[in-house]
Amino acid sequence: MSEKVLMKGNEAIAEAAILAGCRHYFGYPITPQTEVAAYMSKKMPKIGGTFLQAESEIAAINMVYGVASTGKRAMTSSSSPGISLKTEGISYLAGADLPALIVNVQRGGPGLGGIQPSQSDYFLATRGPGHGDFHVLVFAPSSVQEMADLTSKAFELAEKYRMPAMLLADGTMGQMMEPVVLPEPIEKVEEKPWAVTGTKGEREHNIINSLYLKPAELEQTNLDRFARYKIIEETECMWEEFMMEDAEVCVVSTGITARVSRNAIVEARKQGIKVGMIRPITLWPFPKKPLIEAADKVKSFIAVELNMGQMKEDIELAIRCKKPVALCSRVGGMIPSPDEVLEAIKKEV
Amino acid sequence: MSKVIFNEELCKGCGLCVNACPKQILALSKTRLNGKGHTPVEQIDPDKCIGCAFCAMMCPDCVITVIRE
Amino acid sequence: MVVFEKPKALTDAVLHYCPGCTHGIVHRLVAEAIDELGIEGKTIGVAPVGCSVMAYDYFACDMIEASHGRAPAVATGVKRALPDNIVFAYQGDGDLASIGLCETVSTAARGENVTIIFINNAIYGMTGGQMAPTSLIGQVTQTSPYGRDPKTQGYPINICELLATLDAPYYLERVTVNNVQHVRQAKKAIKKAFQNQVEGKGYSLIEVVSACPTNWGMTPQKALDWIETDMLPRYPLGVYRDKDAEAKKED
Numbered sequence: 001m002s003e004k005v006l007m008k009g010n011e012a013i014a015e016a017a018i019l020a021g022c023r024h025y026f027g028y029p030i031t032p033q034t035e036v037a038a039y040m041s042k043k044m045p046k047i048g049g050t051f052l053q054a055e056s057e058i059a060a061i062n063m064v065y066g067v068a069s070t071g072k073r074a075m076t077s078s079s080s081p082g083i084s085l086k087t088e089g090i091s092y093l094a095g096a097d098l099p100a101l102i103v104n105v106q107r108g109g110p111g112l113g114g115i116q117p118s119q120s121d122y123f124l125a126t127r128g129p130g131h132g133d134f135h136v137l138v139f140a141p142s143s144v145q146e147m148a149d150l151t152s153k154a155f156e157l158a159e160k161y162r163m164p165a166m167l168l169a170d171g172t173m174g175q176m177m178e179p180v181v182l183p184e185p186i187e188k189v190e191e192k193p194w195a196v197t198g199t200k201g202e203r204e205h206n207i208i209n210s211l212y213l214k215p216a217e218l219e220q221t222n223l224d225r226f227a228r229y230k231i232i233e234e235t236e237c238m239w240e241e242f243m244m245e246d247a248e249v250c251v252v253s254t255g256i257t258a259r260v261s262r263n264a265i266v267e268a269r270k271q272g273i274k275v276g277m278i279r280p281i282t283l284w285p286f287p288k289k290p291l292i293e294a295a296d297k298v299k300s301f302i303a304v305e306l307n308m309g310q311m312k313e314d315i316e317l318a319i320r321c322k323k324p325v326a327l328c329s330r331v332g333g334m335i336p337s338p339d340e341v342l343e344a345i346k347k348e349v
Numbered sequence: 350m351s352k353v354i355f356n357e358e359l360c361k362g363c364g365l366c367v368n369a370c371p372k373q374i375l376a377l378s379k380t381r382l383n384g385k386g387h388t389p390v391e392q393i394d395p396d397k398c399i400g401c402a403f404c405a406m407m408c409p410d411c412v413i414t415v416i417r418e
Numbered sequence: 419m420v421v422f423e424k425p426k427a428l429t430d431a432v433l434h435y436c437p438g439c440t441h442g443i444v445h446r447l448v449a450e451a452i453d454e455l456g457i458e459g460k461t462i463g464v465a466p467v468g469c470s471v472m473a474y475d476y477f478a479c480d481m482i483e484a485s486h487g488r489a490p491a492v493a494t495g496v497k498r499a500l501p502d503n504i505v506f507a508y509q510g511d512g513d514l515a516s517i518g519l520c521e522t523v524s525t526a527a528r529g530e531n532v533t534i535i536f537i538n539n540a541i542y543g544m545t546g547g548q549m550a551p552t553s554l555i556g557q558v559t560q561t562s563p564y565g566r567d568p569k570t571q572g573y574p575i576n577i578c579e580l581l582a583t584l585d586a587p588y589y590l591e592r593v594t595v596n597n598v599q600h601v602r603q604a605k606k607a608i609k610k611a612f613q614n615q616v617e618g619k620g621y622s623l624i625e626v627v628s629a630c631p632t633n634w635g636m637t638p639q640k641a642l643d644w645i646e647t648d649m650l651p652r653y654p655l656g657v658y659r660d661k662d663a664e665a666k667k668e669d
Contacts (some may be wrong), residue, residue, distance in 0.1 A: 024499055050498040054491070055524035062488035062521070066464075066495020069482045074495065092485045196480035196496070198460035198503050205429075207474045209483040363438035363631075363638040369598055387437065402422040403598045409442025410433055415422035 004179040009147045010035035012180050013077070013103055013167065014043070016151035019182060021189040022073040022101070023049035026063040028056060028082060031115045032171040033105035036077040057082040061089030061102070068098040069208040071195030073155055077103035079171070080121050081112060083129065090164055091130025095210025097225070099158035101151065102136070103167045105174035106306075108333045116333020117171030119255055119306035125168045126284045126314070133222055135229055137165035137236075138283040140254035144178035150281070152183045157236060159190070161228055168283060170306060172256035172335070229285075238281035239290055243269065247276030249348045250294045252315050252325075253304035254280055256335060261304045264341035275345050283311070288318040295319035300348045302326045304341055306334075351400025354414040355390055362387035366404035366413065372397045375404060425449035427458045431475045438638020440628040441470055441537065443595045444604070448508070448535060449477065451609040455616060461504040462496050464489040466518075468510035469543040487518020490525035493532045504615055506533040512542045515551040515575050522577070529586030529620040533611045536577060539628040540649065547633030551575045554652055559633070578625050578658040588620035590658040594627040594650065596642035603655075619661070627653050 007015070014036045017025070025040040027033075037053065044051035050067075054060035060076045067074035078086060083104045093100055104125065108118040128134045137157050139150040147169060154165035191197075196206050212218035243265060244250065253261045258279045268275045278294060280287050294301075300323050303312035309327045316325050328344035330336045360383055367375045367390065374394040383389045390412070392398065400417035427449035435441045452458050458479050465473035467486035474481035484492040489507035497505045514522050514536050525532070541559055542548040548561040552574050556565040566574075578592045589611060593604035604626060611622035627649050629641035636644060657663070 024495070026495070052494070052498065055520055058488065059491040059494075059521050059524065062485065062491035063495035063498070065484070065488075066482070066492040066497075067499040068495075069492070070462075070496055070499040072499045074499075088485055089488070096483075196462050196482055197500060198462060199458070199478075199480055201459040205478055205480050207481045207483070209474055209481075211471060211483055359432060361437035365438055365638055365642070368639050400421060405422040406598050406601045407443070409435065409439055409446075411424035411428065411442070411446060413422065414420060414424070417419055417421045 002181060004181055006177055007144055007180050008035055008175065008177050009144045009169065010105065010174040011039045012144045012148040013151050014039035016148035016183055017075055017101065017155070018043060018047065018049070019185040020073065020152045020155040021186045022075050022155065023047070024067040024072060024074040025050065026052050026054050026060040026074070026076050028054050028060050028078065030079045030082045032107055032174050033077045033079045033103065035174070036103060057085035058088060061086040064100045065089055065093055065098065068093065068100045069196050071192035071197065073189050075101035075103065077105065079105050079107045080109050080118065083121060083124065087130035090136060091132050091134065092210055093164045094128070094130070094134035094136065095132060096208050097162040098164070098208065099162055100164045101154050101158060101167065102164060103169070105169050105171055107171050108331065114333045115171070117256060117306060117335065118331065118333060119170050119257070120310070120331065121168065122283065122305070122307055122310035125166050126286065129166070134225065135284050136163060137161070137232070139165065139167050140281060140283050141167065141169050141173055142255050142258045142279060144173070144176060144180045146281070147173055148180050148182055161232055170255040233285040236282060237285045237287040237289065239287035240279045240281060241290060242277040242279065244276035244278065244294065246274050247297070248299050249273070249275040249345055250298045250301045251275060251277040251304055251341070251345070252280065252291070252301055252311065253277060254283065254311070257304045257306060260336060260338055261341050263338040264345060267338060267342055268345050273345060273349055286314050286318060291315060291318040295322040298323060300324045300326060302328055302344050302348060304328045304336065304344070307331060350418045351398045352395060352416050353392060353398060353404065354416065356412050356414070357389045358384050359410045359412045360387055360389040361385065361410055362389060363409065365407040365409065366390055369403040369407040371401060371403060372399060374398060425453045427452035427478050429476055429478045433476060434472060435469065436632040438629065438631045438641065440595050443601060444535065444537060444626050444628065445473065445476055447601070447605045447608050448506070450605060451612045452479065454609060455612055457504045457612070457616065460502065461506065462500070464493045464496070464505070464507040466507070466509040466513040468513050470508055470510060470537065471544065473508050487513050487516070488521055489513065490518065490521040490532070490534065494525055494530050497530060497532050504612065506535060506612070508535045510537045510543070511539065511550045511552040515577055523581070523584070526581045526587045526621050526623065527584050529588065531615055531618055531620050533615050534623040535608065536623055536625045537628045538577070538625050538653065539630040541630050541633045543630050543633055554648060574652060576653065578623070581623060582658040586621060587623065587659050588661045589614050589622040591660070592625040592627065592653060592655050592658065594645055594655060596629065596645040
């Protein structure tokens with residue numbers, strides 16, 4: 001499977017999930033992620049998998065919880081308002097230490113908002129989407145290729161660390177078409193000693209659970225989980241740097257706005273402006289290291305995003321406010337043009 | 350000969366077995382408490398037990414084992 | 419010869435239920451059915467939120483604790499992933515008939531091949547006795563201190579009757595456990611509900627009209643009597659759907 005195929009971002013997610021051994025998809029219709037479900041509904045019955053259009057987003061995430069309890073790979077996809085509903089289930093997945101993939105193809109909000117692209121679920125995703133003290137792995141693709149690659153990666157790391165993962169794409173990523181080289185299919189999803197599969201009379205019963213009525217026990221589960229999070233923060237950060245060698249201004253952006261920014265940076269360079277970009281690929285764990293290093297070299301940062309400055313706060317935290325961080329953003333489904341980003345860059349020099 | 354064995358520490362003294370017994374030979378202890386502080390069930394006239402297991406069927410806590418010989 | 423003992427499908431964990439709570443009886447009946455069908459090794463249970471939240475400690479088979487009301491969705495996921503395993507959900511009235519009613523109806527409408535054990539005791543026990551969707555008209559609870567008034571608090575929901583309006587459910591029966599005869603009938607129904615799943619027949623739900631002596635403010639025996647005098651007139655016992663019997667009739 002090394003040849004390129006032309007695919008929509010949402011379809012690339014679905015196909016990559018199947019190649020990653022996911023045979024159980026549960027969803028509820030919502031724009032702009034619809035193609036994921038449509039693709040799954042066509043494909044799953046043909047490969048002995050499950051496509052189930054659930055009665056609600058809440059039911060869908062709990063069906064995922066059921067499959068994840070058996071140690072098999074499961075996923076759901078939705079868009080922003082639907083993710084709000086799923087947060088209960090995501091919290092339970094985290095509390096029971098279950099791996100699963102949740103795809104959020106974001107649209108504008110709050111409330112019903114709109115159906116055009118947005119990155120305004122950044123806080124929701126990175127702060128732990130649901131009640132309690134937890135994180136999910138968050139991946140922010142910036143191309144259809146990454147929609148596929150990060151889907152595989154998300155399943156892999158979710159299982160490795162026994163936690164939910166979220167693919168946090170903006171609506172543009174879901175809807176755009178690009179050539180993509182699909183990942184190799186995985187041979188077999190590993191069996192899990194902790195999974196509920198029936199004791200077969202050979203072992204004590206396994207229990208999937210997030211209830212701990214003794215405070216000391218609950219505290220310990222939180223401490224254990226955060227010890228794992230620390231390892232993840234140290235080892236699993238992903239990011240890409242662009243023209244950062246001699247940069248005096250550092251753009252930080254993800255998804256569609258990273259692509260717009262790239263054009264603006266190329267244009268700025270033509271005009272002699274020393275600007276580069278750090279593009280976080282994992283949003284949790286947030287790639288603090290390259291930002292801290294950049295903070296010693298650049299004069300300022302610009303967060304380019306489709307929200308009112310949510311990632312900007314993470315940048316400021318990462319660099320301990322060593323340098324100013326400007327914001328260049330559009331919201332509500334509007335996307336900044338390369339010229340708007342260029343203007344923002346020029347303000348910093 | 351039939352007999353019932355009580356796993357007394359599990360008994361919560363709810364008395365449902367007492368009412369279920371057709372021979373009326375069960376009673377909650379008036380003199381003892383178990384480790385949980387409940388008054389456990391006792392058989393007051395073991396010879397009359399017919400091993401019907403009605404008591405065990407009404408027991409919510411699996412206190413009772415019934416043996417018939 | 420031992421003619422009655424604790425079933426093997428129950429662990430040795432001490433039940434946390436109040437004295438006289440009929441959860442214990444129903445747990446035992448479920449475990450007896452599992453034992454008699456010889457399915458413990460392939461059974462996966464789903465516990466609810468409510469008094470029976472810790473059912474996962476009591477059943478010896480693999481267990482999952484679900485979020486409030488979502489047990490049928492979780493059971494659906496498990497069954498789809500492991501169709502050869504036996505999957506049951508054990509739920510109370512707040513869980514099944516209120517917060518999880520959407521999952522209840524939809525799982526039944528899909529005819530998922532799972533077994534649902536529904537404990538209807540007309541009250542929220544775990545949180546201290548609030549009005550349930552199945553609380554009787556006039557029933558005094560912590561949140562209906564003047565008695566449930568249909569004008570502001572609506573009418574009780576009859577789950578078996580409601581689900582019997584759907585095409586897919588295979589077997590729906592309402593039983594109770596307030597005396598030996600009723601316990602025997604409940605056992606028969608619960609076993610059949612598991613047997614149906616073993617045979618791949620589809621969705622079975624057994625509603626067990628149950629007692630909550632503590633929150634009803636009654637002695638255990640008085641609570642069983644109250645089932646007879648007050649609960650059963652609103653929740654008549656009987657079979658609400660049995661496709662086996664319907665098929666026999668057609669023959």
